[in-house]
Amino acid sequence: MKKKNKSIFWFFIKMAFIFVIIDLAITFMANLLTGTSFVYKYGTELIVEIFYALLVLIVMLLFKNSYVFTNKQEKFKTTVLLGLPMLLIALINLIDSIHSLTSFSIPNFINVFVFCIFIGIAEEFLCRGWIQNEFIERFSKDKKSVILSIILSSLIFGLMHITNLATQTLLETILQIINATALGVLLGSIYYKTKNIWGVIFLHAFYDFSIFLGEMNLIKDCTYNTATTAIVIVNSISVLVISLYWIFSSVFVIKKTDYKDEKANLESKNTGIKIAIVVTFILMFVPIQLLVPEYENYMVCYNYEEIDGSENYVLHFPSNKTYEINETREDLNYIESDTQEEGIADDNYAFEFGLKDDKLYAKNKITGYETMLDFENVYSYEVFEDMGIYMLVVETYDTSSTLYYSDYITKYNMSNDKEYLDKLKTSFIKFDVPDLSRIGYITIDGKLEKYPYVESIANDRFMIVDRKLYLVK
Numbered sequence: 001m002k003k004k005n006k007s008i009f010w011f012f013i014k015m016a017f018i019f020v021i022i023d024l025a026i027t028f029m030a031n032l033l034t035g036t037s038f039v040y041k042y043g044t045e046l047i048v049e050i051f052y053a054l055l056v057l058i059v060m061l062l063f064k065n066s067y068v069f070t071n072k073q074e075k076f077k078t079t080v081l082l083g084l085p086m087l088l089i090a091l092i093n094l095i096d097s098i099h100s101l102t103s104f105s106i107p108n109f110i111n112v113f114v115f116c117i118f119i120g121i122a123e124e125f126l127c128r129g130w131i132q133n134e135f136i137e138r139f140s141k142d143k144k145s146v147i148l149s150i151i152l153s154s155l156i157f158g159l160m161h162i163t164n165l166a167t168q169t170l171l172e173t174i175l176q177i178i179n180a181t182a183l184g185v186l187l188g189s190i191y192y193k194t195k196n197i198w199g200v201i202f203l204h205a206f207y208d209f210s211i212f213l214g215e216m217n218l219i220k221d222c223t224y225n226t227a228t229t230a231i232v233i234v235n236s237i238s239v240l241v242i243s244l245y246w247i248f249s250s251v252f253v254i255k256k257t258d259y260k261d262e263k264a265n266l267e268s269k270n271t272g273i274k275i276a277i278v279v280t281f282i283l284m285f286v287p288i289q290l291l292v293p294e295y296e297n298y299m300v301c302y303n304y305e306e307i308d309g310s311e312n313y314v315l316h317f318p319s320n321k322t323y324e325i326n327e328t329r330e331d332l333n334y335i336e337s338d339t340q341e342e343g344i345a346d347d348n349y350a351f352e353f354g355l356k357d358d359k360l361y362a363k364n365k366i367t368g369y370e371t372m373l374d375f376e377n378v379y380s381y382e383v384f385e386d387m388g389i390y391m392l393v394v395e396t397y398d399t400s401s402t403l404y405y406s407d408y409i410t411k412y413n414m415s416n417d418k419e420y421l422d423k424l425k426t427s428f429i430k431f432d433v434p435d436l437s438r439i440g441y442i443t444i445d446g447k448l449e450k451y452p453y454v455e456s457i458a459n460d461r462f463m464i465v466d467r468k469l470y471l472v473k
Contacts, residue, residue: 008139012152015131019156022059022126023163026052042115042212049115053122060130068129072196079199082190085249085277086183086203089242090210097214112212120205127157127184128191128200136192147254150192154184171232175239182243182250189253230292245280252277307463307470315453317440318382344383344390349414351421353383353392360394362421371421373428375404382439386450388412393452393464394428395436403431403454405464431469434460 029051060066080087135149158181165173191200344351350365360378363370379397383390388411394404408427414420434456442451442463452464461472 008135008145008148008152011135011138012156015134015153016156016159018059019126019131019160022055023160025055027163042111046111046115046118049118049122053118053125056122056126056130060125063130063134065130065133068125068133068197072194072198074194074196074199076196076199076202079190079194079196080202082194082253083186083199083203085245085281086186086207088281089245090207093207093210094213097210097212100214109213113209116205116209116212117201119208120201120203123157123160124187124191124197124201124204127153127160128188129197131156132188132191146192150185150188151181154181154188157181157184171236175236179239179243179246182246186246186250186253189250193253228292234292241280241283245277248277248280304462304469304471306473307465309461309472312445313472314443314445315440316443316450317438318384344385344409344414349416351409351414353381355381362424364416364421367416367418369418369421371425374425379436380439382441382452384441384450384452386441387448391441391450391452391464392428393439393454395439395454397435401433401435401456403433403436403469404428405431405452405467405469407467429467433462433469 026048029048060068074082132150132153135153136146139149140146158177158179161176161180162173164176168176187200187204190203191197194200348366352363352365354361354363355378356372358377360373360375360381361370362373373394375394375396377396379395379401381392381394383392385391389407390409390411392404392406392409396402396404406424406427406429408424433454436454437457438455440453440455442453443449454462456462462469463472464470
C-alpha cells in the first residue's frame with residue numbers, strides 16, 4: 001500500500017498537473033509531425049498514440065504500477081460482459097458506420113484498427129491503470145472513498161478533452177467532458193471490480209473503433225452548419241441522456257461489488273438500477289430531432305468531382321516545405337524549402353493581406369485604402385501567382401471548414417481605385433470542405449501552371465482547376 005496523502009483533492013490537483021505535463025509532451029510530438037503527410041487515414045495520429053502509450057508505460061513503471069499488467073481478479077470474458085452497456089452502444093455505432101461506408105480500403109482499415117487499440121492502451125493505462133490506482137491505493141478506506149477516487153480519476157479522463165476547444169465551441173467541449181467523465185466512471189467501476197486492465201482496454205478500443213470506422217472513407221461525406229438554439233438544446237439533451245446511461249450502468253457495476261474483500265458477487269441484483277438503464281437506453285432512440293425543423297438543413301452533404309492524380313504532382317507549401325507525389329501517390333518526398341508570400345506588388349500597385357480579429361483584410365499600400373473581406377473565423381490563407389494571375393485561397397472555420405477562392409487580381413487589371421478592392425469581396429467562390437490541415441499549390445512536371453491545393457486533417461487531397469474544386473484520386 002502506498003503512502004496516503006492528507007487530502008484527496010490536493011492529490012487530484014497534483015495528478016492533474018502531472019497529466020498536463022504528459023499532455024504537453026504529446027502535443028509537442030504532434031507538432032513535430034505537423035506538415036508531415038501520411039498515406040493512411042490516421043497515420044500521424046497512430047504515431048502520436050504509440051508515443052503516448054510508451055510515455056504512459058514509462059510513467060507507470062516509475063510509479064511502480066507494473067502489477068496492473070498481471071493482476072486479474074476476474075477473467076477477460078467477465079470483464080467484457082460487465083461492459084455490456086458499452087458493447088450495445090458500440091454495436092449500434094458499428095452498424096451505422098458500416099452502413100455509411102462507400103468504399104473499403106484494407107490499409108486504412110488496418111490503420112484505424114491499430115489506432116483504436118493504441119487509444120485504448122494509452123488512455124486506460126493512464127486513467128485506470130495509473131491515475132485511478134494511485135487514488136484508490138491512497139484513499140480507499142471505505143465504499144465512499146473508492147467511489148470518490150473513481151470519480152476524480154474519471155474527471156481527469158474527461159478533462160483530457162479540453163484541448164478540443166481549439167476546434168469546437170465551449171458548450172460542445174463541456175458536453176464532451178461530461179460524457180467522457182461519465183464513460184470514465186463506468187470503465188473505472190468495471191476495472192475496480194475486475195482488476196483486468198486488458199478487458200477494459202478492449203471495451204474502450206472497440207467503442208472507439210465502432211465510431212472511427214465510419215471515418216475510414218477517403219472523404220467525409222457530410223458536415224454541419226452553424227447550430228441553432230433548438231439544435232444546441234437537442235444535442236445537449238442527447239449527450240446528457242447517454243451520460244446518464246453510463247452513470248446508471250456504473251451504479252449497477254458498483255452495486256455488484258463487495259468492498260470488504262473486493263471479490264465479485266455476481267449473483268447480486270438491483271432491479272431499480274436495471275430498469276433505469278433500460279429506460280435511459282430506450283430514451284436514446286427517441287427521435288427528438290424530428291421535433292426540430294432546423295435539423296433538415298443542419299447537415300450539409302456534398303460530392304466532389306474527381307481528378308486523376310497519377311501525374312507527377314509537386315506540392316508547394318509557402319509557409320512550410322515542398323513535397324512531391326509520385327505516380328502511384330503512395331509517398332510524399334521532401335524536396336526543397338519555399339518562402340512565405342505576403343502580398344502582391346509591382347512598380348505601380350501594391351496590395352497586402354493580413355488578419356485582424358480573425359478577419360482577413362486587403363489593403364492598397366499606395367493609397368492606404370483598406371477593406372475587410374466578408375469572412376469571419378479565418379483560420380489561414382495563402383496568395384499564389386500563376387502566369388500573371390494572383391490566386392487568393394482562404395480557409396475559415398466555425399463548426400466546419402469552408403474554402404474561398406478568388407482569381408480576381410491579375411497583373412493586367414490592377415488598379416489603385418477604392419472600388420477595385422471592394423469588387424474583390426464579391427469575386428470569391430465558396431467550397432464546403434472537410435477540416436483542413438494546410439494550404440498550398442501544385443505544379444506538374446513539364447508545365448508552368450500552378451493549381452491551388454488543400455489537404456484535410458484526414459489526408460483528403462483537393463485541387464482547384466478552372467475555378468472548380470476536385471478530389472485528387
